[in-house]
Amino acid sequence: MESRFHRELDQLRITILNMAALTEKAMEKAISALQKRDLELAEEVIQKDRDINLLEIEIDRSILKLLALAQPMARDLRFLVGCQRISLDLERIGDQAVNIAQRAEYLGSRPPLPHDPAMEELADTAMDMLRMVISSFVNLNVDQAVDVCQMDDNADELNVAVLQNLLDYMVNEIPAIQRAVQTIIIARCLERVADHCTNIAESVVFMVKGINIKHHCEHV
């Protein structure tokens, strides 16, 4: 019984890593579709979100089965509860990728806005956080998870900078208002991806150390 339980835990871990890989890929493609004005790539992100959603359902089911199968010990129980949260956050990162891809389709068929370094930095920050937090889960590395939490303020600041840049721009470029607003929404999507990465990082800390750092990440 014990060893079957741990084999199934390993399988769960692999399924979450698959889901994380699909989510990372979706975000990479959504950002690339936006930057390269690639409408086909944007459409691909939208179509493939279903795969992420199906994995979420599979993970939910297997966590419930594992909780019912055995009375898990403290660490295994925390792992299961943490996995459930991580899967929710990954699914929502997938939704943000779709959101960005939909707006990339809108923007990619219209005249481009001026390049904004803050927007590029925000996209890079969100992707760095996503890659780092997946790695912190793979290695159950608390230090790396805490680093991810600390990057979140930077994402917030970049989002505010993009908003301000676009507000300034719109005042003088009335025909670009709709494109600018769509870009503001994309920046918010990226900032939300950073938030979900922070949630995942908190779940990793919880799994490993059994402490809850939600709402006061700086106190670890």
Next chain:
Amino acid sequence: MESRFHRELDQLRITILNMAALTEKAMEKAISALQKRDLELAEEVIQKDRDINLLEIEIDRSILKLLALAQPMARDLRFLVGCQRISLDLERIGDQAVNIAQRAEYLGSRPPLPHDPAMEELADTAMDMLRMVISSFVNLNVDQAVDVCQMDDNADELNVAVLQNLLDYMVNEIPAIQRAVQTIIIARCLERVADHCTNIAESVVFMVKGINIKHHCEHV
């Protein structure tokens, strides 16, 4: 043991209802602060978010304790897993209330934008969904939960309508651009509250019937 377990389950249910009541109150006040241009009320929402966050931590802890205390039977296990998800969604609704309140502070100290019936209807829809989904949890009422899921499309459409109205308005009212963008963000916050209510409704269906209706709510 069995009866202690069920007493603690009842206590958990009460704590979630407290959290739900605080969240509903926060959203009511945030919307009222926006509509009545009441800066003090907005500040109150921001200050009180801490209480919601503390309840989330308490709920997390008690779910983990209950999972470890006994090997819960199928229905109790679903109740615990469902409670964990509901608490996450309630906490994020609280965050959206803070988001709306912050923007209400900005807008309340500047000239008002024209009244938009779509915005008012969106706020009403989000609040209706929140009240209904809390009631569906209290009574474990699946029909009511399914009704909430079906209201989500309406919230999405109203959000698009508000966006379009404000884009049209901004083109002719350059000095109002920043206020209009903040209002577009508020509409997105309300639409996200509707999404979280839909998630909670899905959790209620899962608790009662043991089926997962995520990603295909219409198939119940």
